[in-house]
Amino acid sequence: MSETGTAVVRRGSARNWVRGQMRNIAPFATLIFLFAFFAAASDSFLTTANFSNILNQISITAIIAVGLTFVILCAEIDLSVAAIANVTGIAVAFFTLQESYVNIANLPLPGAFAIILALAICAVLGLVTAFGVTVIGIPSFIMTLAMMQIADGMSALFVRGQIAYAVPGPIQTLGAGTVLGVPWIVIMAALFLLVAHLVLTYTRFGRYVYMVGGNREAAEYSGVNVKFIIGAVMVIGALCSGVAGMLGVAYFGSAQQNEFTPYLLDAIAAVVVGGTSLFGGRGGIPNTIVGLLVLGVLNNGLDHVQIDPFLKVLIRGLILLAALIINVYAQKLRSQTEALGD
Amino acid sequence: MADGSDTPLLEMIGISKSFGGVQALRDVDFSLYPGEIHGLVGENGAGKSTTMKIIAGVHHDYEGVMKIDGKEVHFRSARDALDAGVGMVHQELSIVPDLTVAENVFLGAQPLTPLGTVDWKRMVRESREHLSRLGIAVDPRMTIGELPIGLQQLIEIARVLSSGARIIILDEPTSALSPPEVERLFAMLRKLKTEGKTFVFISHFLDDILNISDKVTIFRNGRKVLTSPVAEIDKRRVIENMIGAGHRELEESYTGEIRLDTKFDAPVVMVAEGLTVERAFKDVSLKVRAGEVLGIYGFMGSGQLELARALFGKIRAEGVISLEGKPIRLTRTSIARDEGIAFVPESRRAMLFHHEPLFKNMSISVLDRISKWLLKPSSERRIAEGHIQNLRIRTPGPNQLLGNLSGGNQQKVALAKWLTHEPKVLILSEPTRGMDVGAKEDVVRIVRGVRDKGIGVIVVSTEPETVLSLADRILVMKRGEIVREFAGDTVSKDRLLEAA
Numbered sequence: 001m002s003e004t005g006t007a008v009v010r011r012g013s014a015r016n017w018v019r020g021q022m023r024n025i026a027p028f029a030t031l032i033f034l035f036a037f038f039a040a041a042s043d044s045f046l047t048t049a050n051f052s053n054i055l056n057q058i059s060i061t062a063i064i065a066v067g068l069t070f071v072i073l074c075a076e077i078d079l080s081v082a083a084i085a086n087v088t089g090i091a092v093a094f095f096t097l098q099e100s101y102v103n104i105a106n107l108p109l110p111g112a113f114a115i116i117l118a119l120a121i122c123a124v125l126g127l128v129t130a131f132g133v134t135v136i137g138i139p140s141f142i143m144t145l146a147m148m149q150i151a152d153g154m155s156a157l158f159v160r161g162q163i164a165y166a167v168p169g170p171i172q173t174l175g176a177g178t179v180l181g182v183p184w185i186v187i188m189a190a191l192f193l194l195v196a197h198l199v200l201t202y203t204r205f206g207r208y209v210y211m212v213g214g215n216r217e218a219a220e221y222s223g224v225n226v227k228f229i230i231g232a233v234m235v236i237g238a239l240c241s242g243v244a245g246m247l248g249v250a251y252f253g254s255a256q257q258n259e260f261t262p263y264l265l266d267a268i269a270a271v272v273v274g275g276t277s278l279f280g281g282r283g284g285i286p287n288t289i290v291g292l293l294v295l296g297v298l299n300n301g302l303d304h305v306q307i308d309p310f311l312k313v314l315i316r317g318l319i320l321l322a323a324l325i326i327n328v329y330a331q332k333l334r335s336q337t338e339a340l341g342d
Numbered sequence: 343m344a345d346g347s348d349t350p351l352l353e354m355i356g357i358s359k360s361f362g363g364v365q366a367l368r369d370v371d372f373s374l375y376p377g378e379i380h381g382l383v384g385e386n387g388a389g390k391s392t393t394m395k396i397i398a399g400v401h402h403d404y405e406g407v408m409k410i411d412g413k414e415v416h417f418r419s420a421r422d423a424l425d426a427g428v429g430m431v432h433q434e435l436s437i438v439p440d441l442t443v444a445e446n447v448f449l450g451a452q453p454l455t456p457l458g459t460v461d462w463k464r465m466v467r468e469s470r471e472h473l474s475r476l477g478i479a480v481d482p483r484m485t486i487g488e489l490p491i492g493l494q495q496l497i498e499i500a501r502v503l504s505s506g507a508r509i510i511i512l513d514e515p516t517s518a519l520s521p522p523e524v525e526r527l528f529a530m531l532r533k534l535k536t537e538g539k540t541f542v543f544i545s546h547f548l549d550d551i552l553n554i555s556d557k558v559t560i561f562r563n564g565r566k567v568l569t570s571p572v573a574e575i576d577k578r579r580v581i582e583n584m585i586g587a588g589h590r591e592l593e594e595s596y597t598g599e600i601r602l603d604t605k606f607d608a609p610v611v612m613v614a615e616g617l618t619v620e621r622a623f624k625d626v627s628l629k630v631r632a633g634e635v636l637g638i639y640g641f642m643g644s645g646q647l648e649l650a651r652a653l654f655g656k657i658r659a660e661g662v663i664s665l666e667g668k669p670i671r672l673t674r675t676s677i678a679r680d681e682g683i684a685f686v687p688e689s690r691r692a693m694l695f696h697h698e699p700l701f702k703n704m705s706i707s708v709l710d711r712i713s714k715w716l717l718k719p720s721s722e723r724r725i726a727e728g729h730i731q732n733l734r735i736r737t738p739g740p741n742q743l744l745g746n747l748s749g750g751n752q753q754k755v756a757l758a759k760w761l762t763h764e765p766k767v768l769i770l771s772e773p774t775r776g777m778d779v780g781a782k783e784d785v786v787r788i789v790r791g792v793r794d795k796g797i798g799v800i801v802v803s804t805e806p807e808t809v810l811s812l813a814d815r816i817l818v819m820k821r822g823e824i825v826r827e828f829a830g831d832t833v834s835k836d837r838l839l840e841a842a
Contacts, residue, residue: 203715204715205715207717208709210698211695218693221654221685222675222707222759223680224706281695
């Protein structure tokens with residue numbers, strides 16, 4: 001992305017630069033505006049404690065959004081992320097010994113096996129999605145809609161309306177523990193974001209993700225195995241969701257149906273609000289981080305100001321709409337700038 | 343029949359038309375008499391399509407006078423032209439493939455019931471009557487997309503007729519048809535002619551033109567060269583007039599003999615046997631030798647563009663492809679690339695990343711050879727700088743966005759992608775289309791350089807000049823089959839056109 005900024009543009013270069021960078025500038029400006037607004041409107045918002053609060057609140061969304069960033073960069077979508085998070089979280093609890101009052105016919109296993117089995121479940125679901133999208137050719141929008149139902153159905157069968165509480169020790173630590181006063185879940189989210197950024201920016205695979213998203217046909221004509229790349233991002237999406245699901249169950253302290261439902265919209269919103277193009281090939285993890293912070297500050301800040309609580313959802317919807325408009329508009333601006341250069 | 347004594351049904355006097363400073367038509371006179379089939383020939387860009395688009399109301403910004411039935415007209419739109427009885431059937435059919443035959447026949451003019459809903463019964467009945475009157479036996483309730491192309495085309499002609507057209511312009515109607523379908527089309531045209539309908543028949547297929555037309559008009563460089571009754575002209579003279587024989591300097595460049603430097607003893611790198619792709623080409627076999635440029639020439643729609651895609655694994659073909667004696671299964675493009683087959687398609691947009699810098703565009707097809715896991719941008723830039731120098735790409739540097747380059751330079755980038763690690767076979771589709779003379783010469787020089795390194799090169803084109811300027815051996819494709827080979831001898835443009 002840095003090369004885009006330094007490239008020489010023939011006419012009106014400053015203006016064209018702004019036009020080209022619209023998708024990066026707008027989310028950052030939104031973040032600064034929201035931050036300044038809540039800092040001014042509330043005494044309790046601008047405190048260290050609240051800031052770590054925000055980070056805590058966005059961590060699970062962040063891990064899901066990492067996987068979605070790969071998917072959306074390839075111009076695909078994954079609507080099954082929250083359902084897969086849910087089933088993976090439930091699975092890891094299902095394979096863990098529960099207290100005697102939990103009325104679930106579960107299969108207690110040693111912690112390591114429970115974790116591996118849960119990860120295997122989300123990996124298999126991701127592979128099924130990848131197979132449907134690449135080999136059969138089902139659009140990812142529809143394929144993952146079906147996968148959402150499948151994963152939700154599996155969740156229902158595992159817990160049968162009951163609630164499980166215990167998860168393996170390592171998961172309990174990473175989801176709900178702290179180290180030197182820092183929550184492990186924040187460290188995990190930071191780690192996922194960092195590794196994903198390194199993969200997308202510095203590896204061959206990352207380059208292929210951007211190229212496939214930027215122009216799928218051209219990637220195919222360049223001898224890139226496009227189906228493999230698309231299949232791989234769908235599996236990455238499912239694996240990230242699965243990890244988020246396991247940690248989330250520890251974070252919430254319970255495993256039950258439908259507890260991840262709001263994360264679908266949040267994760268998609270974080271990626272898109274951050275400025276990653278819905279048409280693929282543009283954006284990345286830095287954009288997703290800004291998007292996560294915008295959503296985190298907004299959700300948290302609205303709790304700190306005197307506002308009708310029933311208005312919150314509406315406001316979030318409007319912010320998302322504005323981000324979508326900017327996303328599509330930025331794409332048009334870029335196409336126009338390109339046309340000038342042709 | 344053509345009858346010179348009648349007043350013309352349509353008359354064009356002194357028509358000129360330019361597109362942004364480029365003169366497409368100069369002072370063209372053209373007359374069409376009732377009940378004739380009038381063939382129109384000329385090379386790409388000679389002006390035949392522009393003339394017809396003026397008649398059909400597509401272009402309305404021209405100089406000169408057009409009359410229908412002796413009255414001056416100036417169409418503002420295709421609708422205007424249709425109201426005056428002029429309809430056009432384009433090469434790309436404008437049927438809606440998912441609708442039924444009946445809906446397509448009545449497209450935009452469905453009969454309605456008194457309630458304002460579509461009168462399906464009447465529509466099916468009338469379209470059945472209409473089609474059977476034209477000798478087309480088809481159930482009007484069938485989805486048109488499931489019918490063969492030839493039948494779809496007849497139905498489109500039927501639609502133009504049902505909308506009241508007296509003059510029907512057919513643009514390359516036979517290019518996608520099999521011989522029996524061509525016969526059926528011609529039978530229908532002859533029948534309609536006796537009913538007083540008038541046709542303009544634009545085609546590259548001179549045999550078809552001479553078979554069906556009463557008169558033929560030849561265009562060259564935006565001018566009408568000649569109108570002659572078909573009975574008084576033969577294929578040889580049509581080609582001479584198309585490419586300008588008689589003007590000595592033009593004759594040099596067009597009918598001049600070009601030596602084909604065919605290397606009969608070089609080792610064969612690629613063999614294709616019995617390749618077939620439904621609706622594109624069938625039973626095509628060919629060999630490519632190391633260090634030769636194999637030109638494949640054919641008119642638009644002859645199947646050579648699809649053949650090039652099949653040889654790169656972009657579309658699946660039945661048949662056997664082998665490389666250096668080993669059969670390979672090209673189920674996807676990455677296999678072709680790994681085996682050492684490279685392909686540059688005719689559309690630059692389809693193969694380049696416009697918002698990415700040059701070096702990423704050039705490295706994409708060899709990334710796995712540059713790095714296993716981690717990218718090495720400095721190596722990528724160095725490779726790109728080498729290509730920029732060797733191929734004389736005009737750009738400030740490898741970080742420049744591809745979209746900022748001119749078309750000719752973009753084409754060189756498309757070639758550069760495949761030259762970092764030499765492929766065994768390089769397939770180029772329309773490598774010089776839309777380029778200026780200087781850029782064309784650069785491409786010829788680059789392709790010759792690639793050939794001299796011992797790479798087998800296939801050049802596929804619909805432009806005879808492209809094939810003639812590059813090839814050491816030429817195959818001619820016609821309606822999905824290879825019909826002629828020119829090797830080890832001389833060839834000229836007129837003989838190439840005659841073969842196709």
